[in-house]
Amino acid sequence: MKLDIIQKLKEHDLKVTPQRLTILDTLNRYGHASIDEIYKEVKKVHLSISLATVYKNITSLLQVKLIKELALNEAKSKYEIIKEPHSHLICKKCGSIEDINLSEQIEQNASKLASAKEFAAEETELNIYGLCKNCKQNN
Amino acid sequence: MKLDIIQKLKEHDLKVTPQRLTILDTLNRYGHASIDEIYKEVKKVHLSISLATVYKNITSLLQVKLIKELALNEAKSKYEIIKEPHSHLICKKCGSIEDINLSEQIEQNASKLASAKEFAAEETELNIYGLCKNCKQNN
DNA sequence: TAATTATTTGATAACTATTATCAACATGCT
DNA sequence: AGCATGTTGATAATAGTTATCAAATAATTA
Structure with a gap:
């Protein structure tokens, strides 16, 4: 189901951690989500996840082009999984x-x-x- | 030359201050500029202008739609004067x-x-x- | 499966960006 | 000139983001 994602992570020496997968899953379900939204949502699964972990993951997922930023006027950026x-x-x-x-x-x-x-x-x-x-x- | 601007400011009870005009002038010359760029530039004319003043002006100029934000991916927002x-x-x-x-x-x-x-x-x-x-x- | 290496996580400190506060001042009006 | 109101500058307070680092986890190898 998410073999392509896992492969892309491994290609770039990013480990397949539960936190990372939950972040990606959240983006999948939300379509578009801000840092805060992701953080709140992921915390439901990983009670003790740190906000810093969310930031770090967003940064690395951007780098390997699994996700992209959607910079908005007068609102916080949202992120989405890259597709067509x-x-x-x-x-x-x-x-x-x-x-x-x-x-x-x-x-x-x-x-x-x-x-x-x-x-x-x-x-x-x-x-x-x-x-x-x-x-x-x-x- | 900038009668339309002055009029628009007055319509919205915004006073025509030198700082405000210099900010608009900077945007005009730059085409697009970030908060920092505006701040640095305006400081050449108004040595003691406060960064807060720049922020406040950007906010009010946005409100009256004299300028608009240009939210960028992986970079700080820039602002531009509204035209066609x-x-x-x-x-x-x-x-x-x-x-x-x-x-x-x-x-x-x-x-x-x-x-x-x-x-x-x-x-x-x-x-x-x-x-x-x-x-x-x-x- | 145990050992090894490299990455990641979580906590938090450090830093950067933005907004709020308020007295002194400037603008626009009469 | 005098008054009312908005603005400025300084700075404190918040909010948002990044850096640091020890402990934990994932991936690899033996």
Whole structure:
């Protein structure tokens, strides 16, 4: 089930610890989670986990590109497991984040714009801020 | 020249102080700047400006929407004066940021995707991470 | 499976970043 | 000029992140 993850950890000399797996599992279940959210959630399983352990793991998981940061305007960064490229619908009110498929058009268009400036694009990030379905109604 | 800015400040009961104008001027010249960069720069003019003053100004300028935050992955946020919508080419090596025009196509496409999810899009943000012309060469 | 090595964990100290407080001061208005 | 209100600068208080290090654990080897 998570053989690919374990393999990637081993490739980079990262050990497969229960804490690390629980962090990854939390990210999987949450989709996107902040340091605090991860910490609170992982503590349910590992009562004595240290906040520092969460930070250290996030750093190493970023380095080996198992996860990526999602830096947000006026809010704390969230982290997500790397999968296919996608965009984000970010609710300004409740903070919820929904993934949507990045149409290829957009990505192609973006890298075209970039190469016109002789910029070597590696990653395209499209974030849409606004109000989610729910918050739009209860306004 | 900056009548529109002064007007907007007054509309929101923000006073036109020299420090505040210098911060705006710095953002204008830099294009994008972090808190630290603004602080260092403004200090050249106002020797005794406090870091707290910079923070407070950034907060109030954000509130009245004269500037916006640019939250970056693995780097400190930068701030920019709000003008026409545009995208960013962000160099992972030197940290430089270049504005590019967001083709209308992309924006339209994005809000189409959003409304399909019943999401009320307010702002679309397209960031392209990679290597700038310069860093690409000296690699 | 015991021994060995390298990494990780947890606790906490150290450091960095941000916000709050408040008296003195500056701005905008009349 | 005089008043009301917002701002500044200094600094204390918080919050967020990173560094340190001994004890514990995972992975490897014998």
